[in-house]
Amino acid sequence: MKTLFFSSRNTKEILRDKLTIIFGLGFPIVLLLLLSLMQSNIPVSLFEIDQITPGITVFGLSFITLFSAMLISKDRATSFMYRLFTSPMHSGDFIFGYTIPLIPISILQVLICYVVAFFLGLEITLNVLIAIAVTIPTAIFYIALGLLCGSVLNDKQVGGLCGALITNLSAWLSGTWFSLDLLGDTFKNIAYLLPFAHAVDAGRAALSGDYSAILPHLLWVIGYAAALLLISVVIFTRKMKS
Amino acid sequence: MIMTAIKASALTKKYKSETVVDDLNLTVANGELFALLGVNGAGKSTTIKMLSCLVRPTSGDAELLGDSITEASEKVKEKINVSPQETAVAPNLTVRENLELIAGIYGRNHKEARKKANEVIEEFGLSEIMKKKAGILSGGWQRRLSIAMALISEPKILFLDEPTLGLDVLARKELWRIIERLKGKITIILTTHYLEEAEALSDRIGIMSKGKLVALGTADELMKIANTNNFENAFITLCENGGNEK
Numbered sequence: 303m304k305t306l307f308f309s310s311r312n313t314k315e316i317l318r319d320k321l322t323i324i325f326g327l328g329f330p331i332v333l334l335l336l337l338s339l340m341q342s343n344i345p346v347s348l349f350e351i352d353q354i355t356p357g358i359t360v361f362g363l364s365f366i367t368l369f370s371a372m373l374i375s376k377d378r379a380t381s382f383m384y385r386l387f388t389s390p391m392h393s394g395d396f397i398f399g400y401t402i403p404l405i406p407i408s409i410l411q412v413l414i415c416y417v418v419a420f421f422l423g424l425e426i427t428l429n430v431l432i433a434i435a436v437t438i439p440t441a442i443f444y445i446a447l448g449l450l451c452g453s454v455l456n457d458k459q460v461g462g463l464c465g466a467l468i469t470n471l472s473a474w475l476s477g478t479w480f481s482l483d484l485l486g487d488t489f490k491n492i493a494y495l496l497p498f499a500h501a502v503d504a505g506r507a508a509l510s511g512d513y514s515a516i517l518p519h520l521l522w523v524i525g526y527a528a529a530l531l532l533i534s535v536v537i538f539t540r541k542m543k544s
Numbered sequence: 545m546i547m548t549a550i551k552a553s554a555l556t557k558k559y560k561s562e563t564v565v566d567d568l569n570l571t572v573a574n575g576e577l578f579a580l581l582g583v584n585g586a587g588k589s590t591t592i593k594m595l596s597c598l599v600r601p602t603s604g605d606a607e608l609l610g611d612s613i614t615e616a617s618e619k620v621k622e623k624i625n626v627s628p629q630e631t632a633v634a635p636n637l638t639v640r641e642n643l644e645l646i647a648g649i650y651g652r653n654h655k656e657a658r659k660k661a662n663e664v665i666e667e668f669g670l671s672e673i674m675k676k677k678a679g680i681l682s683g684g685w686q687r688r689l690s691i692a693m694a695l696i697s698e699p700k701i702l703f704l705d706e707p708t709l710g711l712d713v714l715a716r717k718e719l720w721r722i723i724e725r726l727k728g729k730i731t732i733i734l735t736t737h738y739l740e741e742a743e744a745l746s747d748r749i750g751i752m753s754k755g756k757l758v759a760l761g762t763a764d765e766l767m768k769i770a771n772t773n774n775f776e777n778a779f780i781t782l783c784e785n786g787g788n789e790k
Contacts, residue, residue, distance in 0.1 A: 307648030307657070311634055311641070318636040318677075381628035385693070388596040389649050390621045 304391050308399030316369050316403060326369060326411055330362030331418050338422045348480075355419040356505025357478025359412045359437055360498065363444045364472035366408050368464040370448025374400060375457040393539045400452075401445050408441035409434070433508040436516060440501040443527035450534035453541050476502045497526040549574045549701055549731035550595065554604035557590050564590045566755040567604070572748075574609075577723070577732045579742035582752035583783060588735040589629065591752070592703050595733065596626050608701055622650075625699035629706040629735075631686040632693070635679025639670055639689055642678050643696050650697035660696055668692040668722065684715030691722060701731045708741060720745060743775045753783045 316322050334354065341349040377383045386396070412434050420426055451464050473479065476498035482490040493499045500522035507515035550572040557565040565587040572578045580588045593599040595606055597617040605612050611619040625646075633642050640661055647657035665674050670692060673685055681689065687707060694702055704723070708716040716738075723745055726732060736742055742749050743763045751759040751766070759766055759782040763775055770778035 303651065303653060304649045307645055311637060311645045314641065315634060315636045381630040381632035382634060384593075384598060384628045385626060385632040385646075386649070388598050388621060388624065388626045389646075389697075390618060390651070391649055395649070 304395045305398045305402070308386075308391065308395055309402045312373060312399055313403035313407070315373055316407065319369075322365075322369055326362065326365045326407070327414055329365070330358050330411070330415050333361070334358050334415065334418050334422060351419055351422050351424045352509055353506060354478065355415060355424055356433060356437075356509055357476060357502045359415045359433075359505060360440055360476055360501045361469070361472050361478055362411050362415060363408055363437065363441050364469045366404055366411070366441060366444040367448040367451065367468050368460070369407075370400065370404055370445055371451035371455065371460040371464045372457060374449065374452025375455055375460045378452070379457055387542065393535075393542055396542065397449070397535055397538060400449060404445045404448070405438075405441060408445070409438070412437045412441075427511075429509050429511050432513075432516075433505050436504050436508045436520060437501070439520060439523045439527045440497070443497055443501075443523060443530060446527060446531040446534045449538055450530065453534065453538045471496070472498050475499060478502055497523045547574050548572070548607075549576065550578075550606060550608055550733070552591075552595070552604070552606040555591070555594060555601050555606055556603045557587075557594060557599065558602045563755050565594065565601075568757055570750065570757060570760075572731060572733065574731055575728050576747045577727050577734065577745055579734045579736060579746035579749045580752060581736065581739065581742050581749055581779060585754075586752040587755040588752055589705060592626070592705050592733065592735055596624055596703050597621055623700045624703065625650075625694040625697050626703045627687075627691045627694040627705065627707055629709060631683070631690050633678035633686055633689055636677055638675050638677055639681070640665065640674045642689060642693055646693045647696050664692050664696045682715075684711050684718070687711060687715070687719060688722070691719070695726075699730060701733065702726070704732060704734045706735055706737065708736070708738065716741075739776050739779055751779060751782050758782055758785075 337349040337354050338351060377386070416424070416430055416434065447468065448464065451460055455463060475493040475496055477493065482493050482499060500519040504516050504519035504523065507513070507519065548571055550570065552568050552570040555565060555568040556563065568591060580591060582588050590599060594601050595608065595613060597613050597620050601614065605614050608620045609623055613620055634645065637645065643661040643664055644657040647660045648654070652660060665671055668688055670689065673681060678686060678689060691704070691707060707723070708719050711719065720741070723732065723734070734742070734746065746763070748760065748762055749766060750757050759769060761769065766782060767773055767775055767778040770781040772778050772781065
């Protein structure tokens, strides 16, 4: 019950912040619209809707890290956390309370991206549902990253690291905007050591119906998400006790 | 019924080589309003943080209604609540939602939380602002809400850390009236910089200086110890001289 009350509070705090709506939901939609518009005006296939939509969903989820980290770091910076830490809440109540609300918000964000993509010409198939399901480990990765950043950074640092660095890493190392082949083997190899490109490739494989190609990519994302979740829970709990 | 609400024994907090609270021994009776006075850095807030289980003591212990803050902090947390120095409200939640949140995290279900919030809204005169977001309220309203949030869990011991800091005279007097209404019903530990606040509200006053409790007694007793009939002069004398523990 404590977790439910706390997660309900966190949902309201996130969704009532106008910047969340603008960046989390509006920005990916604007990018989809712009890239589709560009595609319609160039002779080569650069931003086909079935290729960019999985990428934009992953890029959009990077904002979840910002929301999560900002909420936690702001709570830490105020006496509100003092109040919570002197209450009978346990570390599990905090961790679930901060993470649970972001899962439906992430899925909603991905759903909205796909609905917009339908209007821009994406074919409506069952593969879309699989592609949406495939983004869940990516959402957990970004949520865990937010929990970690919010636990160790202040709100200004969160703005810089999560607002700029993580979103840019997600954009440039995911192959959303351009093929990673264009940047040479070294850059490509580095990109594929990180989860972003795998997350996009898993989504593209799901959307195209190439089911056998999903799991190898998804395992990278699941591995990163699990490791990061474990690290962030340990660090958050330690911070709470200290 | 346990007559002693708080019994601190050799409570000490050190940060590296700096001793912030030094060998604090203190007993507060059930239902007493006890004020901790001291200049900045005297150790008042750290004492409150240790007693409310936020900060672990370096050595020593304290029992709150029979439970140790070091060994049974979970039990202690169920009996206490805190109104921190800065306003501690969730800014994007309405006044009612803030109250229901605290009722919920202290174990009430949704129906009970709503009922309890209604009672507290009535008691604290929050009806006119109950649908407003806490973040847009004035300092006085936020502080009143913060205390209401601390009381919605029906704590047996309430810690008020600088409850009127930064408020105008009217808002401060209004909070005084609220605190006075609570006197005798629950144990209150109040830290404040305002000497007249401690003098007017408290049953007893402890004066801390450089981490030590240097004087303890009623306002009249402290003035007598300092050989003055002015409480401000008594406070200055006792802080400077280290006072005589009573």
